[in-house]
Amino acid sequence: MLNKLLESLTLTCLDAKNRNELKKIFDVSLLPDGYSQGYGGIVCMDNNTTFNQFENTPQSSQRLYNKTVLNTANDQKAQSSLTDILTKARVYLNTQPQLALDLAYKSEYLVRSKHDNALLNLLIASCLSRLGRVEEALNVAERSYALTPDPKTQSSLKEIAARSYYYLGKYMEALRMVSEALMSIKHFGEAQALEERFVALNTQGSIYYRLGQLEQALAIYIESYDIANRLDNRYLRLKSIGNISNVYQEQERFDHAYDYLKKALTELDAVEDVRTKVIVLGNFSPYYSAVGDYEKAVVFADKALTIIGGMPIDYIDIHIYKADALSALEKYVEAEDSFAKSQALLLEHPNNHLQALLYRKQATHFVRQEQHDNAIELLLLAKDLASKTNSKKELYQVHLQLSELYRSLNQSEEALENYISFHSIKSELQSETSEQRVKALLIEHEVSSLIHEKERTTQENERLEQLVLERTLQLEEAHLEMLNRLAIAGEKRDDDTGEHTNRVGKMSALIAKELGCDVSFVQMIEVAAKLHDIGKIGIPDSILLKPDKLTNEEYAMMKSHTTIGAEMLANSDSMLINMAERIVHHHHEKWNGRGYPKGLMGDKIPLEGRIVAVADVYDALTNVRPYKRAWSHEEALEEIKNSAATHFDPDVVDAFLAVIEPNY
Numbered sequence: 001m002l003n004k005l006l007e008s009l010t011l012t013c014l015d016a017k018n019r020n021e022l023k024k025i026f027d028v029s030l031l032p033d034g035y036s037q038g039y040g041g042i043v044c045m046d047n048n049t050t051f052n053q054f055e056n057t058p059q060s061s062q063r064l065y066n067k068t069v070l071n072t073a074n075d076q077k078a079q080s081s082l083t084d085i086l087t088k089a090r091v092y093l094n095t096q097p098q099l100a101l102d103l104a105y106k107s108e109y110l111v112r113s114k115h116d117n118a119l120l121n122l123l124i125a126s127c128l129s130r131l132g133r134v135e136e137a138l139n140v141a142e143r144s145y146a147l148t149p150d151p152k153t154q155s156s157l158k159e160i161a162a163r164s165y166y167y168l169g170k171y172m173e174a175l176r177m178v179s180e181a182l183m184s185i186k187h188f189g190e191a192q193a194l195e196e197r198f199v200a201l202n203t204q205g206s207i208y209y210r211l212g213q214l215e216q217a218l219a220i221y222i223e224s225y226d227i228a229n230r231l232d233n234r235y236l237r238l239k240s241i242g243n244i245s246n247v248y249q250e251q252e253r254f255d256h257a258y259d260y261l262k263k264a265l266t267e268l269d270a271v272e273d274v275r276t277k278v279i280v281l282g283n284f285s286p287y288y289s290a291v292g293d294y295e296k297a298v299v300f301a302d303k304a305l306t307i308i309g310g311m312p313i314d315y316i317d318i319h320i321y322k323a324d325a326l327s328a329l330e331k332y333v334e335a336e337d338s339f340a341k342s343q344a345l346l347l348e349h350p351n352n353h354l355q356a357l358l359y360r361k362q363a364t365h366f367v368r369q370e371q372h373d374n375a376i377e378l379l380l381l382a383k384d385l386a387s388k389t390n391s392k393k394e395l396y397q398v399h400l401q402l403s404e405l406y407r408s409l410n411q412s413e414e415a416l417e418n419y420i421s422f423h424s425i426k427s428e429l430q431s432e433t434s435e436q437r438v439k440a441l442l443i444e445h446e447v448s449s450l451i452h453e454k455e456r457t458t459q460e461n462e463r464l465e466q467l468v469l470e471r472t473l474q475l476e477e478a479h480l481e482m483l484n485r486l487a488i489a490g491e492k493r494d495d496d497t498g499e500h501t502n503r504v505g506k507m508s509a510l511i512a513k514e515l516g517c518d519v520s521f522v523q524m525i526e527v528a529a530k531l532h533d534i535g536k537i538g539i540p541d542s543i544l545l546k547p548d549k550l551t552n553e554e555y556a557m558m559k560s561h562t563t564i565g566a567e568m569l570a571n572s573d574s575m576l577i578n579m580a581e582r583i584v585h586h587h588h589e590k591w592n593g594r595g596y597p598k599g600l601m602g603d604k605i606p607l608e609g610r611i612v613a614v615a616d617v618y619d620a621l622t623n624v625r626p627y628k629r630a631w632s633h634e635e636a637l638e639e640i641k642n643s644a645a646t647h648f649d650p651d652v653v654d655a656f657l658a659v660i661e662p663n664y
Helices: 002-012 016-025 059-070 075-091 097-105 114-130 134-142 151-167 171-185 190-210 214-231 234-250 254-270 274-290 294-305 312-328 332-348 352-368 372-388 392-408 412-455 460-473 476-491 500-514 519-531 534-538 552-559 561-569 575-586 607-621 633-642 650-663
Strands: none
Touching (some): 114 151, 151 171, 190 234, 214 234, 234 274, 254 274, 254 519, 274 294, 294 312, 500 519, 552 561, 561 575
16 A cells, blocks of 8 residues: 555656656566565655755655665665666656656665765766756766766766866866866777767867867867767767868868768668757758858758757757748748747747857848848847857857948948957957967866876876876877977978968868768868978978088988978877878878888878878979979979879879869
8 A cells, every 4th residue: 555655656746748657667676675566665756856855845754764664675686776777767868858867866765885876976967968957967977076986987977067067168177077087088998988988079079169279179070970980870970970060160161061961961861869860950051051052941940840859959049040041031020930939949948159149140130121220239139148158259240240230331430349349359269269279288288197196096007007198198189289380380491381281281181082082081181181291390491491402411311301200190099190190101102112211112102191292292393492493283283194103193193183173
């Protein structure tokens, strides 16, 4: 009788839609000894009650009963029950996070140790994060680090804390936490480390993206995409594709963005996760709006919005971009309906960034209808919101929009005032971005030092292992940025503009794409090729800038830039840096085996080295150097054609010739 009463109490505390799910999960066989019938061990808890509110409530007697009975229960059976229930609860994390949270809370009575508590809190923090209860998720995660010695649980909690800091706009704290998580992951087994590293890298990439460090974010997202491919995980791959596409759209590199969006579309039919489908389809709407195809922007927005089951916040920006596209098509009534739906969702799920975006898109909508006063009012609201949240990127976008609007109204004084504000804030933001890069570097140094200091107290072999890791992995994410700056600094000694490295990177990517290389290879070589002459930093100016023919000794020194550069990049765990090392070492090898430094022949030369060899020579020939004039485009092409099958890979030359004319 008592068990039946407890079952009734428990199930009436839940929303109706969750009752049957709970009945399935809290099977009798999962409960400890003493619970042979019914669901008597489940703590009753309504949607407005937390465990801190049990004192002096009707539920307190129920909880006391549970604790009394469980004192006689078998601890081993309780542990098994907790593990089974949490495993089942995690199934609902992506699709029904509120149900998963209910299950987590109602499993508290099974906790038998600090580690159990940490595992339970990890699930609770994950659910809270999914539900948008960011500050609660952060509090749960932060108080749980010390509860367990397990590095996997610790790193997962730190990643949730990092993500929470990110959502709260505290980017330096977020970067510190995700750096700690990544360092912890280094101690995992290979398969386990890949999945955990993927999650942490995506959070880290989002932080750099929000800080405006787009190249750094792109390199991180590409690495996470490669991890998803290694794991053959479609869900993770689609997540990476969306992130990479967003960076390319921000950079206005729309052809690259579309390449990734198409790749996502080919895999979407096989995806069961509703939220993933909503996000992937929703990514097409801003892309098509950006390239001016508003009809398709509406089509893809509608496809995303007809899918039921995603998180409410996922639909907000889709409604906004749909409304903007409808407005551009002069379907103003339909646009206003979509704007209204966006605002209704924002009232339930506040988000400053999306609210400012809504104001700006609505302002554009009113400008199209020549309702300029309404447009100005909305832009001033967006400006106030951006000022309160200290979102300088939003602020300079608003000032630019106001400047253009006032100029169209011939209000020159207001237009000039807002343009000056736009320019000033944008300059501040660029300066802050540089400062944030330095701060990020210091944070990674500090995190690495703290971890090293902590591990000095462990066994000697663990200390030595950490020393090696610290040398090879420390500042991994900042490494590429520093190397790129070194390469540019070295290049400016014999190229005043320093643009040679960028041109070689872009040309190498075009050649690789023409050769049919994988998209990730194409994107990595565009970045890695910029470092091809980094070894020149070690060549004296007397040789590098000499206008006359070099002596044999000087030429030998000049050739050493390949080995100097390769040594600078050696022993990295980053796939991108490893590719750069191969490029630096082998871009002066020749197809016939008469190049340097190794004298490799044919396809023994890494493909990336063969590609950069052609791109480098073409750019060097067509630009002035201290020791030569600039060749004409035609002269350079003739030289490269004549060098096919001797200096260059013939297939690479054919690919180069196919792309050079359209891009010349």
